[in-house]
Amino acid sequence: MLSTKIEALITNKVSAHGPGVAIAIVKDGQTLYRQGHGLANLEWQIAITPATVFGLGSVTKPFTATAMVLLEQQGKLRLSDALQTYLPDYPAYEHEITLMHLLTHTSGIPNFITQPGFWKYHAYTNSLEDVIALFKDLPLDFEPGSAYSYSNSGYLLLGLIIEKLLDMDYGQALQHLIFEPLGMTHSCYMRSETIIPYRAGGYEREGGTYQNARGMSAETKHAAGALGSTLDDMLRWQQALRAGQLLDHAAQARMDTPLTLNNGRRENYGLGWAPGSYRGHAFRCHAGGVPGYSSFIGYFPQDDLTILLLSNLGSFDCAELARQITNLLLELPTPVYPTCEPAPERFTNMIGSYSGLFGTLKIHHQGSQLYLDGRVPQRFIPIDESSFYQANDPDVTLHFEDPDASGRYQRLRKIQPFFWFTVTRQ
Numbered sequence: 510m511l512s513t514k515i516e517a518l519i520t521n522k523v524s525a526h527g528p529g530v531a532i533a534i535v536k537d538g539q540t541l542y543r544q545g546h547g548l549a550n551l552e553w554q555i556a557i558t559p560a561t562v563f564g565l566g567s568v569t570k571p572f573t574a575t576a577m578v579l580l581e582q583q584g585k586l587r588l589s590d591a592l593q594t595y596l597p598d599y600p601a602y603e604h605e606i607t608l609m610h611l612l613t614h615t616s617g618i619p620n621f622i623t624q625p626g627f628w629k630y631h632a633y634t635n636s637l638e639d640v641i642a643l644f645k646d647l648p649l650d651f652e653p654g655s656a657y658s659y660s661n662s663g664y665l666l667l668g669l670i671i672e673k674l675l676d677m678d679y680g681q682a683l684q685h686l687i688f689e690p691l692g693m694t695h696s697c698y699m700r701s702e703t704i705i706p707y708r709a710g711g712y713e714r715e716g717g718t719y720q721n722a723r724g725m726s727a728e729t730k731h732a733a734g735a736l737g738s739t740l741d742d743m744l745r746w747q748q749a750l751r752a753g754q755l756l757d758h759a760a761q762a763r764m765d766t767p768l769t770l771n772n773g774r775r776e777n778y779g780l781g782w783a784p785g786s787y788r789g790h791a792f793r794c795h796a797g798g799v800p801g802y803s804s805f806i807g808y809f810p811q812d813d814l815t816i817l818l819l820s821n822l823g824s825f826d827c828a829e830l831a832r833q834i835t836n837l838l839l840e841l842p843t844p845v846y847p848t849c850e851p852a853p854e855r856f857t858n859m860i861g862s863y864s865g866l867f868g869t870l871k872i873h874h875q876g877s878q879l880y881l882d883g884r885v886p887q888r889f890i891p892i893d894e895s896s897f898y899q900a901n902d903p904d905v906t907l908h909f910e911d912p913d914a915s916g917r918y919q920r921l922r923k924i925q926p927f928f929w930f931t932v933t934r935q
Contacts, residue, residue: 711801
């Protein structure tokens with residue numbers, strides 16, 4: 510049975526006596542699997558169920574983006590408008606920043622969570638204005654539209670715009686625009702002080718033991734990551750998107766379209782959704798992670814397959830488990846790449862350290878072998894002159910980009926199933 514095979518995947522990942530995960534799989538409109546594993550509350554030994562409320566983290570962003578598109582359809586805004594049209598007191602830059610730039614992470618506004626001292630001093634503030642003050646006077650990282658760099662800052666500004674246009678706070682606005690119309694009765698803005706029935710405790714693993722996570726304040730995450738929901742409510746959400754119930758199919762297709770930068774290059778992000786391809790099958794997805802919670806939602810349109818995972822362990826790799834479930838269900842062949850022998854000087858131009866939001870990647874080579882440093886260095890095999898796949902996992906690839914005048918690559922893109930990021934040379 511399918512449920513037995515799925516539970517076999519989970520056995521080595523989730524302890525019956527620790528934090529866990531709620532999983533749902535829907536194929537062709539039929540629910541194939543809907544089950545909780547592990548504990549929602551370790552102190553009271555309460556099991557996770559499909560009605561357990563989890564923090565969504567960045568899976569909040571598709572909701573924020575959908576709210577913006579709905580407001581545009583209602584004539585309350587235009588995504589092509591400048592940021593200052595709706596926030597006139599926000600500092601102006603040499604280059605105009607539009608709402609579309611904010612939605613697609615192409616504004617150049619620095620990501621506030623990467624600023625020095627943020628986690629020590631600012632992660633627990635209770636004022637949205639105080640969080641915005643952390644980045645509003647900083648110089649742009651790049652000219653708007655010229656690059657993609659994942660930034661929670663832009664989504665906080667979108668949340669503030671929603672509040673001003675509807676004259677209600679962000680949580681109330683989402684209730685009005687999305688949750689109430691769809692009957693998502695257990696979805697909410699997750700303030701720590703609010704009594705939320707069936708809320709899962711959030712946990713982290715430290716030194717081999719579980720601890721209660723010290724979560725960021727809701728106002729710090731706001732429209733970038735402060736929503737909470739249940740497996741059943743998220744199924745209602747995905748079914749509404751699939752059926753064109755909230756947005757018509759043309760509007761959803763617009764949200765799922767990869768953005769195009771000023772130089773014509775495409776990036777794997779749309780309007781609050783990350784579109785991509787896994788072993789030749791198109792999908793849209795988003796993952797989320799905040800202290801105490803992790804999440805993933807993915808939809809394969811040509812297969813009409815939805816995979817949902819919600820966890821109350823901040824370090825739980827929902828995207829990797831989603832990949833294993835995808836392989837189980839679709840039985841897709843492992844990718845096969847052409848062979849290539851890059852010129853030796855290419856390796857010299859690749860080695861070094863590259864850093865960004867998701868950490869630092871250190872590259873070295875031995876002869877014709879390229880390695881990504883780590884506790885266990887990973888060997889990568891050439892696909893072409895600037896792209897490589899991981900020897901023991903061909904779904905993971907490295908792509909070196911933007912060579913300077915001397916040929917040294919300035920950017921490194923790492924792509925793995927349902928998650929990718931770009932880092933820049935240090």
